[in-house]
Amino acid sequence: DSGALKQVARILNGGLSPSDIAHLLESSPPRQRVLLWKLVDKQLEGEVLQYMSDDIRADFLSEFNAQELANLLEDFESDDLADLLQQLPDTVIQEVLDTMDEQDRQRVEEVLSYPEDTAGGLMNTDTVTVRPDISIDVVLRYLRRHRTLPPMTDSLIVVSRRDEFIGVLPITRMLVSNPAATVREVMDTDIEPIPVSLSDTKVATLFERYDLISAPVVDENNRLLGRITIDDVVDVIREDADHSLMSMAGLDEDEDTFAPVLKTTRRRAVWLGVNVFTAFTSASVIGMFEETIQQVVALAVLMPIVASMGGIAGSQTLTLMIRGMAVGQVSNASVRWLLNREFLATALNGVLFALVVSAATMVWFGDKTIGLVIALALVINLTVASVVGTLLPLTLKRLKIDPALAGGVILLTTTDVVGFLSFLGLATYFYA
Amino acid sequence: DSGALKQVARILNGGLSPSDIAHLLESSPPRQRVLLWKLVDKQLEGEVLQYMSDDIRADFLSEFNAQELANLLEDFESDDLADLLQQLPDTVIQEVLDTMDEQDRQRVEEVLSYPEDTAGGLMNTDTVTVRPDISIDVVLRYLRRHRTLPPMTDSLIVVSRRDEFIGVLPITRMLVSNPAATVREVMDTDIEPIPVSLSDTKVATLFERYDLISAPVVDENNRLLGRITIDDVVDVIREDADHSLMSMAGLDEDEDTFAPVLKTTRRRAVWLGVNVFTAFTSASVIGMFEETIQQVVALAVLMPIVASMGGIAGSQTLTLMIRGMAVGQVSNASVRWLLNREFLATALNGVLFALVVSAATMVWFGDKTIGLVIALALVINLTVASVVGTLLPLTLKRLKIDPALAGGVILLTTTDVVGFLSFLGLATYFYA
Numbered sequence: 001d002s003g004a005l006k007q008v009a010r011i012l013n014g015g016l017s018p019s020d021i022a023h024l025l026e027s028s029p030p031r032q033r034v035l036l037w038k039l040v041d042k043q044l045e046g047e048v049l050q051y052m053s054d055d056i057r058a059d060f061l062s063e064f065n066a067q068e069l070a071n072l073l074e075d076f077e078s079d080d081l082a083d084l085l086q087q088l089p090d091t092v093i094q095e096v097l098d099t100m101d102e103q104d105r106q107r108v109e110e111v112l113s114y115p116e117d118t119a120g121g122l123m124n125t126d127t128v129t130v131r132p133d134i135s136i137d138v139v140l141r142y143l144r145r146h147r148t149l150p151p152m153t154d155s156l157i158v159v160s161r162r163d164e165f166i167g168v169l170p171i172t173r174m175l176v177s178n179p180a181a182t183v184r185e186v187m188d189t190d191i192e193p194i195p196v197s198l199s200d201t202k203v204a205t206l207f208e209r210y211d212l213i214s215a216p217v218v219d220e221n222n223r224l225l226g227r228i229t230i231d232d233v234v235d236v237i238r239e240d241a242d243h244s245l246m247s248m249a250g251l252d253e254d255e256d257t258f259a260p261v262l263k264t265t266r267r268r269a270v271w272l273g274v275n276v277f278t279a280f281t282s283a284s285v286i287g288m289f290e291e292t293i294q295q296v297v298a299l300a301v302l303m304p305i306v307a308s309m310g311g312i313a314g315s316q317t318l319t320l321m322i323r324g325m326a327v328g329q330v331s332n333a334s335v336r337w338l339l340n341r342e343f344l345a346t347a348l349n350g351v352l353f354a355l356v357v358s359a360a361t362m363v364w365f366g367d368k369t370i371g372l373v374i375a376l377a378l379v380i381n382l383t384v385a386s387v388v389g390t391l392l393p394l395t396l397k398r399l400k401i402d403p404a405l406a407g408g409v410i411l412l413t414t415t416d417v418v419g420f421l422s423f424l425g426l427a428t429y430f431y432a
Numbered sequence: 433d434s435g436a437l438k439q440v441a442r443i444l445n446g447g448l449s450p451s452d453i454a455h456l457l458e459s460s461p462p463r464q465r466v467l468l469w470k471l472v473d474k475q476l477e478g479e480v481l482q483y484m485s486d487d488i489r490a491d492f493l494s495e496f497n498a499q500e501l502a503n504l505l506e507d508f509e510s511d512d513l514a515d516l517l518q519q520l521p522d523t524v525i526q527e528v529l530d531t532m533d534e535q536d537r538q539r540v541e542e543v544l545s546y547p548e549d550t551a552g553g554l555m556n557t558d559t560v561t562v563r564p565d566i567s568i569d570v571v572l573r574y575l576r577r578h579r580t581l582p583p584m585t586d587s588l589i590v591v592s593r594r595d596e597f598i599g600v601l602p603i604t605r606m607l608v609s610n611p612a613a614t615v616r617e618v619m620d621t622d623i624e625p626i627p628v629s630l631s632d633t634k635v636a637t638l639f640e641r642y643d644l645i646s647a648p649v650v651d652e653n654n655r656l657l658g659r660i661t662i663d664d665v666v667d668v669i670r671e672d673a674d675h676s677l678m679s680m681a682g683l684d685e686d687e688d689t690f691a692p693v694l695k696t697t698r699r700r701a702v703w704l705g706v707n708v709f710t711a712f713t714s715a716s717v718i719g720m721f722e723e724t725i726q727q728v729v730a731l732a733v734l735m736p737i738v739a740s741m742g743g744i745a746g747s748q749t750l751t752l753m754i755r756g757m758a759v760g761q762v763s764n765a766s767v768r769w770l771l772n773r774e775f776l777a778t779a780l781n782g783v784l785f786a787l788v789v790s791a792a793t794m795v796w797f798g799d800k801t802i803g804l805v806i807a808l809a810l811v812i813n814l815t816v817a818s819v820v821g822t823l824l825p826l827t828l829k830r831l832k833i834d835p836a837l838a839g840g841v842i843l844l845t846t847t848d849v850v851g852f853l854s855f856l857g858l859a860t861y862f863y864a
Binding site for chain 1: 451777
C-alpha cells in the first residue's frame with residue numbers, strides 16, 4: 001500500500017542518518033532490502049553505500065551503469081572510493097574513469113594504485129597543511145578562511161615547501177598557545193608518520209597503542225600523501241577480529257547475514273566438502289581396526305570420547321595462539337616457552353582426565369584393560385593436540401596460509417586420527 | 433649481568449611509550465615479565481598499568497600496598513581508575529580510600545558507583561564546558577587560559593547554568609566561525625547525549641555508526657556527568673570481538689597468553705570437564721546400539737562422518753548467528769526468515785553431500801543398505817543442526833546465558849547425539 005510506503009520513505013530519509021539506513025538495510029532479508037533501497041533518496045545513496053559492508057554493497061553496485069557510478073562517486077572520500085572501485089570489474093572501472101573529468105580521474109587513479117589492505121588504501125587526501133615558520137595567529141586566520149574543516153581533523157600537518165613531513169600541530173595545543181608563537185615552537189615532532197605501504201593491521205596497532213585520532217601518511221621520500229582517521233581504523237579492527245571468528249567456521253568476515261539460499265548453499269558447500277575429505281580420512285583409520293572392534297564393541301562406543309577430548313584441548317591451544325598472533329604478542333623468542341607451557345598444562349589435564357575417564361569406563365564396562373587403554377590414548381592425544389595447536393598456526397603463517405581458516409580443520413583431523421589410532425591401536429595390542 | 437640490565441632499563445624507560453612497555457610485558461613469559469617490570473621507572477608504573485589487560489594487571493596490583501596504590505591512582509583518569517579498582521578486593525579498596533584526601537576519595541567513590549560495562553564505567557569527568565550565550569571569541573580566550581586541554585577534546589560541551597546538556601561545539605567548526613558569533617549560533621544540537629546506564633556495547637555501536645571521537649554522558653535528568661572518548665571505545669570493540677572468539681573455545685577474552693602452567697591447567701580443566709560429560713552422553717547413545725555394531729562393524733567406521741558433518745554445518749549457522757547478534761543485525765522480525773534460509777541451505781547441502789558420501793560408502797563397503805542409511809542420517813543431522821544452530825543462540829540469550837560460551841558445546845553435543853542416533857537407529861531398523 002503506497003501510503004504506508006510513503007511513510008516509511010519519510011522516516012528513512014528524514015529521521016535516519018546514512019549509517020543508520022545502511023545498518024537497517026544490512027539487517028533486512030533480501031526482499032525488504034530491495035524495497036527499502038528503492039525508497040532511499042537518490043542524494044543519500046552514495047553516503048549510505050559508504051557505510052555498507054563489501055558483500056552487500058557489491059550487490060547494489062551491480063545495478064548501476066557507468067554514468068550513474070561516476071556521479072555517485074564524485075562525493076566519495078578517496079579511501080571509500082578505492083574500497084568501492086576495487087569491488088567492480090576492471091571493464092566497469094575503465095568505463096567509470098572515462099566518464100569522469102580529468103581531475104577526478106587523476107584522484108581515482110592515484111587511490112587505486114595502493115593495495116586495499118595498506119595504509120595507502122586507508123588514507124584520505126583531505127589534509128590541512130601548514131608551514132613551520134608562520135605564527136599561530138596566522139594559522140588561525142588561515143583556518144577561518146575555510147568553510148569547513150575535514151572530519152576528524154584533530155591536528156594540522158606541518159610540511160616543508162617540498163611537501164615533506166615535518167611534524168603535527170594538534171589543534172588543542174594550538175588553542176592554548178600564545179598566538180604570537182610560531183608553528184615550529186608549538187608543533188609535535190616526535191610523531192612517526194605512517195609509511196604508505198604499512199599493512200592495515202599494523203596501522204590499527206599504532207592507533208590503538210598511541211590513542212591516535214588521525215595520523216599522516218608519507219611515501220618513501222617522507223613526502224606527505226594523506227592521512228588516516230580513526231573511524232576507518234575502527235573498521236579494520238572490527239574486520240580483523242571478525243575474521244578470526246568467522247574463518248574458524250569457514251565463513252568470510254564480509255558474509256552477508258541475510259544472503260539468499262543459493263548463495264549461502266554454494267559458499268557453505270566448500271567447507272562441508274573439505275570436511276567430507278577429512279571425515280573419510282578419520283574413518284579410514286577406524287577401518288584399519290575393524291577386527292578389533294568386532295571383538296570388543298565397547299571400543300566403538302568409547303572412541304569418540306578420545307577424539308573429542310583431544311579436539312577440545314587442541315582448539316583451546318589453537319585459539320589462544322591465533323589471538324596472541326593477531327595482537328602481536330607471540331614472537332619467535334616466546335614460542336619455545338609457549339610450547340613448553342601448553343605441553344605441561346595439557347599433559348597435566350591429560351593425566352587428570354585419563355584417571356576420571358578411565359575410572360568411569362571401568363565401572364561402565366567392568367573391564368580393566370579398556371580403562372588402561374583409554375587412559376593411555378587420552379594422554380597421547382591431548383599432548384599431541386597441545387604440540388600441534390601451538391606449532392600449527394605458526395607454520396601455516398610462515399606458509400602464508402591463514403591460520404584461522406585452515407588451523408581448525410587440520411587440528412581436528414589430527415586429533416581425530418591420533419585419537420582413533422592410539423585408542424584402537426593400543427586396544428589391538430592389549431587384546432591380541 | 434647488571435650492565436646489560438641497565439641498558440635494558442634505559443631502552444625501556446627512555447625509548448618506549450607506556451603503551452609499548454605494557455605490550456612488551458604482555459608479550460613476555462612470566463619470569464622475563466617480572467624482571468622487566470622491576471626495571472620500569474616508578475613514575476611510569478601507573479601509566480603502564482593503564483594500558484595492561486585486566487588479567488595481567490591484577491597480578492602486578494596484588495604486590496602493591498594500600499599507600500602505594502593510593503599514590504599510583506592519583507594520576508589515573510576516572511575510567512581507568514574504576515576499571516582498576518574493580519579488580520581489587522573490597523577491603524583493599526577501603527584501605528586505599530582511607531589514605532586518599534577528601535577530593536580524590538569523592539571522585540573515586542562516584543566512579544565506583546557505575547557498573548564497569550556501562551557508559552558510566554567508560555566515562556571520564558574531564559569535560560570542558562561552555563555556556564551558550566557567550567561569543568566564540570570569549571571561548572577562545574577562555575581556552576587560552578588552560579595550560580593543556582584533556583586528550584581527545586574534539587568538541588566543547590555546551591551546558592546550562594544547572595549543568596544540563598544543551599549541545600556540543602565542535603572545535604573544528606569553532607575555528608571556521610565568525611569570532612563574534614555566539615556559541616548558540618555555532619553549536620550542534622542534534623547530537624543525543626549518552627545515558628549513563630547505556631551498555632558499553634551499545635556505546636560502541638553509537639561511536640561506530642556516527643564516527644564519533646567523544647560523546648557527552650548525562651544522567652536521567654539530562655545533567656552532564658562526563659564524556660566518553662574513542663580510545664576507550666576501541667578497547668570495548670576489541671574486547672567484544674575477542675570475547676566471541678575466545679568464548680567459543682571456553683577461554684576468557686582477558687586470558688593472559690603467558691599465564692603460568694598451573695593457572696592454565698586449572699582454567700582449561702573446567703572446559704575439558706564439561707566435555708567429558710557431553711562426550712559420555714554421546715558415547716551412551718552409541719552404547720544403545722552395541723548389538724547392531726557387532727553385526728555390521730562398518731557402522732563404527734562411518735558413524736563419526738555423520739556426527740562431524742552435522743557439527744560443521746551447525747557451527748557455520750551458529751557462528752553466523754552469534755556474529756549477527758553481536759552487531760545487532762538479528763531481530764525477532766528476521767528470525768523466521770533466517771531459520772527458513774538456514775534450513776533450506778543446509779537441507780540442499782545435506783542432500784548434495786548425502787549423495788556424495790553415500791556413493792563413496794557403497795563403493796568402499798559394497799553394501800547398498802549402508803549407503804542408504806548414511807544418506808538419510810546425514811540429511812536428518814544437517815537439518816537438525818541448522819534449526820538448533822539458528823534458535824539456540826537466541827534462546828540462550830533470552831535465558832541470559834552467553835551464546836558464544838555455551839552455544840558451541842550444546843550444538844556439538846546435539847549433532848553428535850542426533851548423528852549417532854539417526855545413523856545407528858536407521859541401521860538397526862534396516863538390518864534387523
